[in-house]
Amino acid sequence: MVSYLPCLLFSLLLLSSSSFAAETGKIGINYGRIANNLPTPTQVVQLLKSQSITRAKLYDSDPTVLKAFANSGISLVVALPNENLTAAANSQSYTDTWVETNIVPYHPATAISAIAVGNEVNVDSNNVPHLVPAMSNLYESLKSKKLDDVIKISSPISFNALGSSYPSSSGVFKEELVSTLVQPMLEFLKKTSSYLMVNAYPFFAYSGNSDQIGLDYALFRPNSGVVDSGNGLKYTSLFEAQLDAVFAAMSALKFDDVKVVVTETGWPSQGDENEVGANAANAASYNGNLVKRVLTGGGTPLRPNDPLDVYLFALFNENQKTGPTSERNYGLFYPNQEKVYSISLTGAGAAAVAPAVNEGSKVIVTGQTWCVANEEASKEKLQNGLDWACGAGQADCRPIQPGATCYNPGSLVAHASYAFNSYYQLKARASxxxxxxxVAHVVSQSPKFGACTFPTGY
Incomplete structure (x- = not known):
């Protein structure tokens, strides 16, 4: 996933091979593995099943993962990584071997429904010329195995493939990408009855333009809406506005009949100081409300009859991802399989972390949440945070003094967590x-350190 500005659940997505749309949309989840502390693939399958998730998307075709998903009832999108595009584009025998090695031994026991060829190649100019030839060769390889009707070929593009996206009706692809990438790819997708994969993150648009974009508009919460000056359509969510910008760009090239799947979207539960809006309350609102929106049915203002099909990013927080703090905090689950925050994955009920409410410039969480220390943070940073919370922060640290009720266990993580939570609750859980x-993050389950009970409010 690439961070870019704009101008983009859980039951899981990807269209079945026999149908592009259903009466309601579909939700899927991205299972990324750039981490050194994740559960085994077998445990992941059980986690997905326990959450009623039936669709997942991978970033490779790891045999251990593919075997774990066999007979699970979970549909998979697998991937041919960017580093393999040159070889795949230049050699039919390469893609024949790739399919023979990575698809044939596992399908249909492992329900592979699509191959994502590369990822966000539009931001990787070196691979642009290789993408569609690689897709074509892979398609022919599938065809030789009589798998072309059941496994689709596509490639995720990032939202910044658009040269214009606001208002939505002005959506067009970047001129330099039209002839080299977009036009030939859309022709291929139309010819093979496949669909366009798009990665879209309203978070980036909001974070970079929070002075112009309303938070409620970005989080699917009730708002007055935005009227498109070009076509008069009214939008009440930034997600739908972004998606319609893609549709407008496709329409400008006369590809209105190619379907779209949002293969990545999400909201981080933590971020750096300059990543405005990155917190657990907003992540719960965005993802929880998006699930409800998708499963309610219907499409966007521009394509009202096309249900929304979406893969949420991501299943886990991935601790080895590079870049800003947000990159490591898109997960719905911690590696220990506990939820980062609670949302309904089936669209039923309200988010356990209730939608935040605005109080002036503050965003205050209205659900039951706690603040705890990150166990992987350095001792120095944890100690600094503890000292500040108990000092200038005026947190109530009396219970973690020697002999007091929350002194045991006497670990730095436990004491820092208590102090951090005391300050967080004192400040009404404000963003x-x-x-x-x-070195701290919000959780929706009561922390457990010995017999200590963490307060939920003052």
Whole structure:
């Protein structure tokens, strides 16, 4: 996933091979593995099943993962990584071997429904010329195995493939990408009855333009809406406005009949100081409300009859991802399989972390949440945060003094967690009050450190 500005659940997505749309949309989840502390693939399958998730998307075709998903009833999108595009584009025998090695031994026991050829190649100019030839060769390889009707070929593009996206009716692809990438790819997708994969993140648009974009508009919460000056359509969510910008760009090239799947979208539960809006309350609102929106049915203002099909990013927080703090905090689950925050994955009920409410410039969480220390943070940073919370932060740290009720266990993580949470609750769980230099995060389950009970409010 690439961070870019704009101008983009859980039951899981990807269209079945026999149909592009259903009466309601579909939700899927991205299972990324750039981490050294994740559960085994077998455990992941059980987690997905326990959450009623039936669709997942991978970033490779790891045999251990593919075997774990066999007979699970979970549909998979697998991937041919960017580093393999040149070889795939230049050699039919390469793609024949790739399909023979990565698809044939596993399908249909492992229900592979699509192959994502590369990822966000539009931001990787070196691979642009290789993408569609690689897709074509892979398609021919599938065809030789009589799998072309059941496994689709596509490639995720990032939202910044658009040269214009606001208002939505002005959506067009970047001129330099039209003839080299977009036009030939859309022709291929139409010819093979496949669909366009798009990665879209309203978070990036909001974070970079929070002075112009309303938070409620970005989080699917009730708002007055935005009227498109070009076509008069009214939008009440930034997600739908972004998606319609893609549709407008496709329409300008006369590809209105190619379907779209949102293969990545999400909201981080933590971020750096300059990543406005990155917190657990907003992540719960965005993802929870998006699930409800998708499963309610219907499409966007521009394509009202096309249900929304979406893969949420991501299943886990991935601790080895590079870049800003947000990149490591898109997960719905921690590696220990506990939820980062609670939302309904089937669209039923309200989010356990209730939608935040605005109080002036503050965003206050209205659900039951706690602030705890990151166990992987350095001792120095944890100690600094603890000292500040108990000092200038005026947190109630009396219970973690020697002999007091929450002194045991006498670990730095436990004491820092208590102090961080005390400050967080003291500040009414306002946005930005659970950070402490990036060593704390919000959770929706009561922390457990010995017999200590963490307060939920003052």
């Amino acid at each position: 930005g009050t659970c950070d402490f230099g990036g």
